[in-house]
Amino acid sequence: MLDGGTIFAFIPVAIALVISPGPDSIYTLTRSVSDGRCAGVMAALGSSTGSIVHTTGAVLGLSAIFRTSALAFTIVKVIGAAYLLYLGIQMFRTPDEFEISPESASYTPMESFRSALLINVLNPKVAVFFLAFLPPFVQSDGNVSLQIFALGALFATLGFVYQGLIAVFSARARRAISERELVRTLLRMASGSVLIGFGVRLALEERTS
Template identity: 35%
Template structure:
């Protein structure tokens, strides 16, 4: 049931940089490998509610409920703008700086999870992505969706970890340049702001 076509499709989707990748890169550059691994873990588990919604058919409810979709969307927009502020703020959670602050791993993971939880388009995305790869047997459809979702999560975590390790390795090359670190912080802030603007214009 886990076909090569599904694996390649899922891999392409995961590799394309999105909000979770940006967050993982920011933590890797700003705080090192440990923080990047927690970020990857949080972003991965943040897709669980959306996979569950797609499996149980709740994604269709979200898609047809304009009020619910809008509420989740604007919460996501506000959260992305908050992350942009954290990238600009001296000592902020996403600010790239020479001193390695030791944030709680669970706090890093929670922020990463919220990034995906507050994106209402993910449920609809999984509802479109997974069903074409099912066997067509109604009795096993739920189990198949769960298995495909688990494989997608594993790929997500693996790819995000690689992004994070790359960012952490690059961090050591940047510590000696305050100008580069400031530029990176402003760049992350601009990216999160742009992602917030894009989400604001999304429609159910």
């Protein structure tokens, strides 16, 4: 298993990466403000579950396929980019996205979980990231697969804690935000634009060898 020195070296780097803005955290923020704390926390859980999926792929060697196969990488990239673009466009097409009422809740907690999971899993760059990021912290004299999975689980846990905090604090500001039509509109446009931007960026992303 991992020793204390490896864990202490891994955590600061992982935290720096976790708090970097990305589609996962933007989506968690959006669901928290739109549908409340529970939906936001479930979105955070969905993102972290996606990290576990990628970690499992790295352990099984599936991530290597995305690193070596241009076709596999491109197929998953296009699907992931299309999904982000779809979510962003839906923001623009749904003027009541951030209104608070039982009728206007656009996503249930389980739907939030599934969407966040898909955002994470359908990003092949994340798969390649886990394959490249985790091995340097692995000790060759131990069980490599177990160490990689432990590091991935730790990364996913840190991600859930961070996004969970985003969900809790943004949900607390939910009513203040939602009662102001201009703020709702600006937040909806900004969230949609960011998701579309990430979708375009992913679509134009080149595979690295």
